[in-house]
Amino acid sequence: MTTEQQRTGEWGLAAAFDRAAPTYDAMVALSPGYHAQLRTAAELLVERLPRPEAGDRPVSVLDVGCGSGASTRALLDAWAGQAGTPGLLTVRGVDASQGMVLQARAKRWPMGVELLVADAVEHLESLPDASVDGVLAAYLLRNVPDRERLVREVARVLRPGGAVAIHDYSVVGNIRARVTWAAICHGVIIPLAALKRSDVPLHRYLYTSVRDFDSVGRICERLLLAGVVDLHHESYGGWQRDLVHTVVGSRP
Numbered sequence: 268m269t270t271e272q273q274r275t276g277e278w279g280l281a282a283a284f285d286r287a288a289p290t291y292d293a294m295v296a297l298s299p300g301y302h303a304q305l306r307t308a309a310e311l312l313v314e315r316l317p318r319p320e321a322g323d324r325p326v327s328v329l330d331v332g333c334g335s336g337a338s339t340r341a342l343l344d345a346w347a348g349q350a351g352t353p354g355l356l357t358v359r360g361v362d363a364s365q366g367m368v369l370q371a372r373a374k375r376w377p378m379g380v381e382l383l384v385a386d387a388v389e390h391l392e393s394l395p396d397a398s399v400d401g402v403l404a405a406y407l408l409r410n411v412p413d414r415e416r417l418v419r420e421v422a423r424v425l426r427p428g429g430a431v432a433i434h435d436y437s438v439v440g441n442i443r444a445r446v447t448w449a450a451i452c453h454g455v456i457i458p459l460a461a462l463k464r465s466d467v468p469l470h471r472y473l474y475t476s477v478r479d480f481d482s483v484g485r486i487c488e489r490l491l492l493a494g495v496v497d498l499h500h501e502s503y504g505g506w507q508r509d510l511v512h513t514v515v516g517s518r519p
């Protein structure tokens with residue numbers, strides 16, 4: 268499945284995630300570092316959030332493309348790890364796939380966590396200016412046809428001093444990462460999806476969507492153009508070196 272087919276609507280991404288939802292957690296459990304890297308991405312975001320005290324309004328974070336809740340959990344863990352008072356954080360997870368949201372809702376969550384089925388861009392557009400403190404987009408941006416609009420909306424809804432973290436695969440501009448990505452997808456991920464009876468077209472799309480996605484430089488450029496500043500970028504170790512990236516930035 269090409270990214271172009273996804274963009275032009277010949278194939279429904281949300282429906283594909285609905286089909287993959289029952290096996291999604293099992294598939295990512297086979298991906299070394301998946302949860303640890305999400306946790307690092309969430310920590311990089313949480314470090315930039317305000318630290319409320321008793322009586323203050325809670326800090327609000329949007330987890331766009333929350334899926335089955337792995338990134339939402341990473342946010343809560345990062346908040347707790349940085350000594351944030353649990354009741355003083357609210358997280359709204361938003362995902363276009365009802366199947367993925369149902370998987371997330373089946374888990375135990377503390378008060379202050381809300382999980383909605385909605386398109387990320389449409390949801391952002393429904394929010395007032397400067398109304399949230401943080402946005403996490405883990406493995407989302409690559410999937411959104413109008414990336415410029417998504418990034419612009421994220422910047423618009425952030426309060427001054429708020430922060431965004433974009434976490435995703437990116438291989439453009441790095442030959443070693445591109446070759447590794449092709450080998451891992453064709454040699455491991457797509458065969459495993461077949462073995463686990465997950466959605467094979469979705470995993471083929473995973474390959475092409477990453478192959479065709481923005482470089483890290485382009486992601487940074489998008490954020491800067493939307494008015495997000497103080498950018499910081501990290502990659503990870505192991506086979507995902509230069510392949511999985513987190514970019515964080517703040518709203519002045």
Ligand SMILES: C[S@@+](CC[C@H](N)C(=O)[O-])C[C@H]1O[C@@H](n2cnc3c(N)ncnc32)[C@H](O)[C@@H]1O
Pocket residue numbers: 280281284305331332333334335336337338361362363364367385386387388404405406407410411
């Ligand atoms: C690879 S999953 C990542 C889920 C989660 N953030 C995590 O880190 O495990 C990507 C998710 O983005 C969702 N998604 C894709 N396009 C979307 C859009 N335009 N609006 C909302 N969700 C979207 C998919 O339904 C899917 O659940």
